[in-house]
Amino acid sequence: xxxxxxxxxxxxxxxxxxxxxxxxxxxxxxxxxxxxxxxxxxxxxxxxxxxxxxxxxxxxxxxxxxxxxxxxxxxxxxxxxxxxxxxxxxxxxxxxxxxxxxxxxxxxxxxxxxxxxxxxxxxxxxx
Numbered sequence: 001x002x003x004x005x006x007x008x009x010x011x012x013x014x015x016x017x018x019x020x021x022x023x024x025x026x027x028x029x030x031x032x033x034x035x036x037x038x039x040x041x042x043x044x045x046x047x048x049x050x051x052x053x054x055x056x057x058x059x060x061x062x063x064x065x066x067x068x069x070x071x072x073x074x075x076x077x078x079x080x081x082x083x084x085x086x087x088x089x090x091x092x093x094x095x096x097x098x099x100x101x102x103x104x105x106x107x108x109x110x111x112x113x114x115x116x117x118x119x120x121x122x123x124x125x126x127x
Contacts, residue, residue, distance in 0.1 A: 065113055068116070
């Protein structure tokens with residue numbers, strides 16, 4: 001599989017995780033509407049970036065890399081996100097939200113950044 005395809009899939013997986021989490025937060029009225037709207041904007045941006053990354057657009061790859069660094073930092077500095085991660089083993093909805101957050105804000109973005117850095121010379125050529 002081409003590197004850009006893998007990077008694009010990681011963006012899509014983050015978007016899907018955030019979509020499901022946002023829907024669950026909305027359906028259960030757990031956060032204010034502006035946070036749902038912010039999540040929706042982030043998901044749309046991830047889908048758009050994924051399209052351009054798969055097509056080898058280096059600017060989109062670089063923007064995605066920056067977002068991959070920022071996402072875990074933002075999540076780790078948000079008390080509500082820390083609270084959800086602390087309750088990840090409690091079971092039920094909070095555990096599902098914690099797993100979605102873990103994958104959407106940490107696992108997929110960090111893997112993206114690692115692959116981007118390890119294969120930085122191949123982003124333009126490995127297709």
